[in-house]
Every structure is written in structure tokens, then in C-alpha cells.
Amino acid sequence: xxxxxxxxxxxxxxxxxxxxxxxxxxxxxxxxxxxxxxxxxxxxxxxxxxxxxxxxxxxxxxxxxxxxxxxxxxxxxxxxxxxxxxxxxxxxxxxxxxxxxxxxxxxxxxxxxxxxxxxxxxxxxxxxxxxxxxxxxxxxxxxxxxxxxxxxxxxxxxxxxxxxxxxxxxxxxxxxxxxxxxxxxxxxxxxxxxxxxxxxxxxxxxxxxxxxxxxxxxxxxxxxxxxxxxxxxxxxxxxxxxxxxxxxxxxxxxxxxxxxxxxxxxxxxxxxxxxxxxxxxxxxxxxxxxxxxxxxxxxxxxxxxxxxxxxxxx
Numbered sequence: 536x537x538x539x540x541x542x543x544x545x546x547x548x549x550x551x552x553x554x555x556x557x558x559x560x561x562x563x564x565x566x567x568x569x570x571x572x573x574x575x576x577x578x579x580x581x582x583x584x585x586x587x588x589x590x591x592x593x594x595x596x597x598x599x600x601x602x603x604x605x606x607x608x609x610x611x612x613x614x615x616x617x618x619x620x621x622x623x624x625x626x627x628x629x630x631x632x633x634x635x636x637x638x639x640x641x642x643x644x645x646x647x648x649x650x651x652x653x654x655x656x657x658x659x660x661x662x663x664x665x666x667x668x669x670x671x672x673x674x675x676x677x678x679x680x681x682x683x684x685x686x687x688x689x690x691x692x693x694x695x696x697x698x699x700x701x702x703x704x705x706x707x708x709x710x711x712x713x714x715x716x717x718x719x720x721x722x723x724x725x726x727x728x729x730x731x732x733x734x735x736x737x738x739x740x741x742x743x744x745x746x747x748x749x750x751x752x753x754x755x756x757x758x759x760x761x762x763x764x765x766x767x768x769x770x771x772x773x774x775x776x777x778x779x780x781x782x783x784x785x786x787x788x789x790x791x792x793x794x795x796x797x798x799x800x801x802x803x804x805x806x807x808x809x810x811x812x813x814x815x816x817x818x819x820x821x822x823x824x825x826x827x828x829x830x831x832x833x834x835x836x837x838x839x840x841x842x843x844x845x846x847x848x849x
Contacts, residue, residue, distance in 0.1 A: 542570075552578055578603065596648065597632045601667035604644065608661055608668035610635040610652060612682065614675040617664065618710075620691050621746045626682065635670070654678075657722060673715050680728030685735055686753055690746045692716060692739035713739070742766040747792050747828050748780050754832035760840060763790060769813040777809040779820065786846035787818040790839065794825070 543559040545551075556563055565571065566579050578599055597613045609617065611633035612626050634644055635652040644651040660674040670678060676691055683691065695711040716739070720732045738756075742765030743749045756762050763781040767789060770776040779789035796802055810820050819842060827835045 551580070593630055593632060597634070598665055598667055600632060600634060600644075600646075600649065601669075604634070606640065607634045607636055607644065608656075608670060609633065609664070610654075610670045610675070611650070611678045614670040615679060615691075617669060618672050618675055620672070620675065620679075621694050622691075623683070623687055652678075655723070655726065660719065660722075672710050673719050676711075676716065677719050677723060677728060677732060680731045680735070683731075685731060685738070686750065688731060688735040689738045689753065690749045692735055693741075693743040693749045694746070696739060696741045697744060698741065709741075713741075740765055742781075744780065745792065745794065747794065747825075750828060751790065751792055751823060751832050751835060752781060754836055755839060758836045758840070760836065760843065769809075769816050769818060777812050779809075779813065779818075782818075783843065783846075786843060787816075788839070788842055788846065789813050789818045789820045790835075791820060791822045792824070792828075793822055 542565070543561065545559050546555060546561070553563065556565065571579050580595065580599070593613065594617060597609045597617075601607055601609050609632075612622070612629050612631075613633040615622055615626075630648070631650040632648055633650045633652065635654050635656070636644075638653050638655045640653065643653075656674075660671055661668045662671045663669070672695055676688075676695060679691060680688060695716070696709055696713065698709055699706050701707060713736075716732075716736060720729065720736065723729065723732075738753065740752070743752065748765075752763060752765070761783065763783055765781050766778045767782040767784055768776040768778050769789070771784075780791050782789040791806075793806070797806055813820050821835070821838060821842070823832065823835045
């Protein structure tokens, strides 16, 4: 199969349309070749400008359409992908581009690859992203209230509230604080999503470092156990005391969720040294992993319940 000839330099940008093809003296049939990707009806891009397949193509589509179409912004699931919010797998499989118009406009985006929304918005709820408008992280959390379960919404909220670790991240402040999430709930009034948002707000906490840690905490609470404290130090009077993911300081029970990175030799050694500090200070440390997560932390809840009962009785 012959390789397609190089396209003119004026078509090397992030996207081009039929008018651009005509101005460059290129036949419309040229877009059927394998090195050209159709982003939307009448909008194309050279395949080489897409850095990765899959998600990158959706985000490139979103950026191109938001720049091209008047008075729209990137929102909902697509905005969540751009902000790298922890979404469930079913939403990550959504290949549509989510774009929003302000409520009151009569225009609708009628493109098969676009999920169009007409919603109320305040200017401060939008941010600029690569020359397009985009729902802010807090606004995106609100937009997900009708798409996520309560637990999934709490997971996204915990992610926004999490304090970053300076040694691993370029930022020093959380993506949001509780008052910002409370404010957007008040701003949106009685719009759909109010009740899920209020329920999630009541369960969100600062200190959960991953979706699985949030699921473990919620599983314990749903089972009627006391809510664990997050980021519990082994020795509170030590400035550089190691911390457990969560636990019960009154009964010296520490709980750790070990994701895949915890099974490398280097991390295993670090975890062992941390656990030794807890054990020497009189704590019991329980570790949970992906198998516990897959079963909804049922075994974890039973083990914590048994240990708590024993500690309370002693």
C-alpha cells in the first residue's frame, strides 16, 4: 500500500476543515487516507498530532470543537478526563465529547460524537485550557452528581480535597477546599444533582490518598463501625512520625491499603520499617489489598470489627 503524500504545511495545525483543504489546493478525498483522522463532521486532523490513541483522541476532539463552535465549553465526563479525576471504568469507556451551552440559548450541537448540555453557569465556574473554555474542577464535580453513585462522588470529592505530598507532586495546595464545594452546591440551587451532592459532601474527608482508601473507609462506616481517623501518626509527639492510611488511635489499630506499588522490593522495605514503628508503639497493623477491594472489603470489615471488640473488652 502506498504511503500518502505529505500534506501542505498550512494543514499541520491541531485541526483543519473543508475550507482549509480548498485553500491549500488539496482534494476533499484526501481526508480518506489513513494519516488523517476525522474529529467531527467537516473537521479533521493529521494522525501524527494525536499523541496517543483512545482518550487522547477524545480530548483532542473536545479541544478542537470547543475552539471552533461558539459559546461552548468542555464539561462533564470530558472535563473530568482533562482534570484527571478518578472516574469509574464505565465512564472512561464513554467516547463522546461532552460540551455545554449556557441555559437560555436555543442552539444545539447536533453531532453524533457530542453529548450536548444546556445548563446554568457562572463565569467563575469556568477556566481556560489551551485556548478553550473548560469546567473548573469544582464545577466538574457538580456536573458528575447525576452520573456517579454516592460512593463514586465521594471518591472524586476526596481526590479534590487531598493534600499533596511535596516530595511527589509539583503542587503544594489541594485542588479544592470544602467551602468551595459547599459554595457551588448553594450556587446551583435546586438543580438536578442537589441531593446527591449534599449526601456526598457529608461523607467527604481530607486525608484519603486514593479511591480504594475512600472505599475502605466508607465500607467501615456503612457496616456501623466507628469512622476511622485518616493519616494516623504512630507517635503523635514525633515530628516525623510515619502515618498509617487510617486507623483508630484510641484502640491503637492502624489500617493500610496496599496498592500495586507497595509490592516492589523498595516499597516493601519502606512499609516494613513503618510498620515496625507502629508495632513497637503498641499498635496492631492490618493490611488490605486488591482482593479485599474486589469483595467490597467484606473480610476487612469483619476483621476490624473483631479486633475492635477485643480491644474494647480489654
